Amino acid sequence: MHKIALLLISCLFIASCTKTEKKTSEIAVRDTTITKEISFTELFIDTAALARFGYRAQIEDSVYHRMQSFYNQRNHQFAWFFPDGIAEFVPTFLNLQNDYISYSGDSSLYNPQLTIQVDSLKERKQINPRDSLVINTELLLTLQFFKYASRAYAGDQKINVQELNWYIPRKKINTQAFLDSLLKNKGANLSAYEPVNRQYNLLKEKLASYYEMEKTGDTTAIVFSKKIKNGGSSVVLKTIKERLYKLGDLSQKDTTDIFDSTLVAAVKKFQSRMGLKDDGDIGPGFINEINVPASERIRQILINMERIRWMPATPSTDYILVNIPEFKMHVYEKGNLLFNIVVVVGSEAHNTVIFSGTLNQIVFSPYWNVPPGILKNEILPGIKRSKNYLAKHNMEWHGNSVRQKPGRSNSLGLVKFLFPNSYNIYFHDTPSKSLFGETSRAFSHGCIRLMEPVKLATFLLRNDSTWTESKIKTAMDAGKEKYVRLRGKTEIPVLIGYFTSWVDRDGELNFRKDVYGHDKKMADRLFTATKAQ
Numbered sequence: 001m002h003k004i005a006l007l008l009i010s011c012l013f014i015a016s017c018t019k020t021e022k023k024t025s026e027i028a029v030r031d032t033t034i035t036k037e038i039s040f041t042e043l044f045i046d047t048a049a050l051a052r053f054g055y056r057a058q059i060e061d062s063v064y065h066r067m068q069s070f071y072n073q074r075n076h077q078f079a080w081f082f083p084d085g086i087a088e089f090v091p092t093f094l095n096l097q098n099d100y101i102s103y104s105g106d107s108s109l110y111n112p113q114l115t116i117q118v119d120s121l122k123e124r125k126q127i128n129p130r131d132s133l134v135i136n137t138e139l140l141l142t143l144q145f146f147k148y149a150s151r152a153y154a155g156d157q158k159i160n161v162q163e164l165n166w167y168i169p170r171k172k173i174n175t176q177a178f179l180d181s182l183l184k185n186k187g188a189n190l191s192a193y194e195p196v197n198r199q200y201n202l203l204k205e206k207l208a209s210y211y212e213m214e215k216t217g218d219t220t221a222i223v224f225s226k227k228i229k230n231g232g233s234s235v236v237l238k239t240i241k242e243r244l245y246k247l248g249d250l251s252q253k254d255t256t257d258i259f260d261s262t263l264v265a266a267v268k269k270f271q272s273r274m275g276l277k278d279d280g281d282i283g284p285g286f287i288n289e290i291n292v293p294a295s296e297r298i299r300q301i302l303i304n305m306e307r308i309r310w311m312p313a314t315p316s317t318d319y320i321l322v323n324i325p326e327f328k329m330h331v332y333e334k335g336n337l338l339f340n341i342v343v344v345v346g347s348e349a350h351n352t353v354i355f356s357g358t359l360n361q362i363v364f365s366p367y368w369n370v371p372p373g374i375l376k377n378e379i380l381p382g383i384k385r386s387k388n389y390l391a392k393h394n395m396e397w398h399g400n401s402v403r404q405k406p407g408r409s410n411s412l413g414l415v416k417f418l419f420p421n422s423y424n425i426y427f428h429d430t431p432s433k434s435l436f437g438e439t440s441r442a443f444s445h446g447c448i449r450l451m452e453p454v455k456l457a458t459f460l461l462r463n464d465s466t467w468t469e470s471k472i473k474t475a476m477d478a479g480k481e482k483y484v485r486l487r488g489k490t491e492i493p494v495l496i497g498y499f500t501s502w503v504d505r506d507g508e509l510n511f512r513k514d515v516y517g518h519d520k521k522m523a524d525r526l527f528t529a530t531k532a533q
Contacts, residue, residue: 026065026069027065027068027069027072028068028069028070028072028073029072030072030075030076031072031073031074031075032075033075034074034075034077035075040074040077040078040079040183041077041078041079041081041082041083042082042083043077043078043081043082043083043127043129044075044076044077044078044129045071045076045077045078045129045135045138045139046076046135047076049135049139050067050068050071050076050139053135053136053139053140053143054067057140057143059143063143063146063147066146066175066176067139067142067143067146069176070142070176070179070180071142073176073180078129078138079138079141079142079179079183080137080138080141080142081127081129081134081137081138082127083126083127084125084126084127085121085122085124085125085126085127086118086121086122086124086127087183087186088186088187089182089183089186089187090118090141092182092187092190093141093145093148093182093187094114094115094118096148096152096190097109097144097148097152100148100151100152103204103207103208103211104152104302104305105302105527106151106156108151109144109147109148109151111140111144113140114137114140114141114144117133117136117137117140118137118141120133121133121134121137142179145175145179145182146175146179149173149175149178149179149195150173150175152309153173153178153194153195153196153309154170154171154172154173154309154310155170155306155309155310156306156526159306159522159525159526161310163521163525164518164521164522164525165351165353165354165516165518165521166307166310166354166498166518167353167354167355167356168310168311168354168355168356168495168496168497169356170310171309171310171311171312171313173195174195177195178193178194178195181193195313196308196309196313197308197311197312197313197314198313198314199308199311199314199499199502199503200305200308200309202502202503202507203301203304203305203308203501203502203503203509204305205503206301206503206509207298207301207302207305209248210294210297210298210301211294211298213246213247213294214293214294214295214298217246217293217294218239218242218243219293219294220239221291222236222239222240222243222287222290222291223236224236224282224287227281227282227283228259228281228282229259229280229281229282230259230260230261230263230264230280230281231259232259233257233258233259234257234259235257236257237256237257237258237259237263238255238256238257240263240282240290241253241254241255241256241263241266243290244263244266244267244270244290247270247290249266249267249269249270249273250262250263250266251266259282264280265280267280267281267282267286268280269508270286270289270290271285271286272508273508273509273510273511274286274289274510274511274512275325275326275327275439275440275510275511275512275513276289276439277439289511292511297501297511299523299527300500300501300511300519301501302526303500303501303519303522303523303526304499304500304501304502306522306526307497307498307499307522308499311495311497314335315332315335315493316334316335317332317334317335317493318332318333318334318492318493319332319492319493319494319495320332320359320492320493320494320495321494321495321497322343322345322448322494322495322496322497323497323498323499323502324345324346324352324354324496324497324498324515324516325498325499325500325512325513325514325515326499326510326512327342327343327344327345327440327441327442328340328341328342328343329341329342329343329427329448329450329456331456331459333459337505338459339455339459341450341451341452341455341456342436342441342451342452343427343441343448343449343450343451344430344435344436344441344442344443344444344448344449345441345442345443345444345448345515346442346444346445346446346447346448347442347443347444347445348442348515348516350444350445350446351446351516352425352444352446352447352448352496353421353423353425353446353496354496354497354498354518355421355423355425355496356493356494356495356496357419357420357421357493357494357496358419358420358491358492358493358494359417359418359419359427359460359486359491359492359493359494360418360419360420360485360486360487360491361417361418361483361484361485361486362415362416362417362418362457362460362461362483362484362486363415363416363417363418363481363482363483363484364414364415364472364475364476364478364481364482364484365406365407365414365415365475365476365477365478365479365480365481365482366406366410366412366414366415366416366428366481367398367403367404367405367406367410367481368403368404368410368411368412369398369401369403370395370401370402370403370404371424371445372401373445374445375401375402379395379402390402393409394407394409394410406478406479406480406481407479408431408477409431410431411430411431412428412429412430413428413429413430413431413449413453414429414453414476414477415428415429415453415454415457415475415476416428416429417453417456417457417460419494423446424446424447425446425447425448425496426447426448427447427448427449427450427453427456428447428448428449428450428453429449429450429453429476430449430450432449433451435449436451440513440515442515448496453476454469454472454473454476457472458472460486460490460492461484461490463490464490467484498516498518499512500512500513500514500519
């Protein structure tokens, strides 16, 4: 009677998973070509055992389907046990999970029952595949791995990224493939197949030092009255030197109150990492940044690690990344950074949208079609004030709207770069070059202005011998609009991102201001959600 009841439970559970669910078609077909003679462990789990486990654990259909696919692809071989004991990579996985819980502060994944079960089986030298404890531990390890991988590498699924003004499609994790790689490699060389952007682990390494600073660091705010320069002296320099030493900007301890060349170099390094003007002087901006407590920096790093979880693993193709808080474009060729371009982004009132697209057109000597908002708020009032307004600004009526003619005074400059999107955002030149000299460059109406547009155009057209740098400059100055379509492999992915903390190519940890307040919104959701769990 008991067996019949279990069979009914199994059938009911399987039926509930398959009923009107399109996802059922995604479940891998069982690979019956795998036999005991060519198997991984010589231990096989019963199909009904998986169904019973799923029913009792009340697993979500999507997760259960992944577990079904995983075991079907290995003809239901055990993954975490061999005939002579528990697999050596079980501790590798548990250490990964515990490491994540430790640095993220996210205890929602903690499963004390799993730890107890694993510990109770560690000393066994012979594994019985029909032992209920072994079966339960096997399936619990797989379930826990899927939960861990989805959370640690794809991010908190409870966070609605579009509520945070993030429109880059969220990365999808193939947890089955990741687990297969872990098993195949026996937990070794994990970084080679981890489904994570390289920046994630770089930030994680830096995070550990900030946790240490939080425990031992001085939280007293540094107060100073006037700017200090090279050659000067002040009692406060002792504290500043101590902070810079702990942060890694000053290479050796120095307890003197003299501002020497060594301190100048350390101050410049710190300023550069914070996005400040690196003049080597100690002023208000420097003091504000060095006074930020370690606890706040920890949150800032965790916020950006969460964002990086949403990003694809580091691409090996050509692509363009604009980091809004950094005010910089990064151009990559075959996954390697080729060059950077200083940019101006949208102002706080006209945020540049965070999204992705594909750059496929260059427009030389462009018209500027005035957006409706600017037409209403700026152009029409200007026309009312002066009948010569349009002529003065090299503009003309174009249907029911206004456009600015091509030329050096055009608001888009001499070239623009299109990656079609619903936000009407693109890259362009500008006649207002002076703004590139500012350290904080959020001035535009949302589009992204380039300091070196010729450099980008040359890169994009580098494989077309008809487009030399000279011809590009001629087309920019032609005064006649010309579209150049990029096709096939010359089209290039564009990512407009928002990262206020990252590790640069020199291994230095950078921080930037939260120019649009997105970090604050993230903190409200990320840390409140974690605390609630």
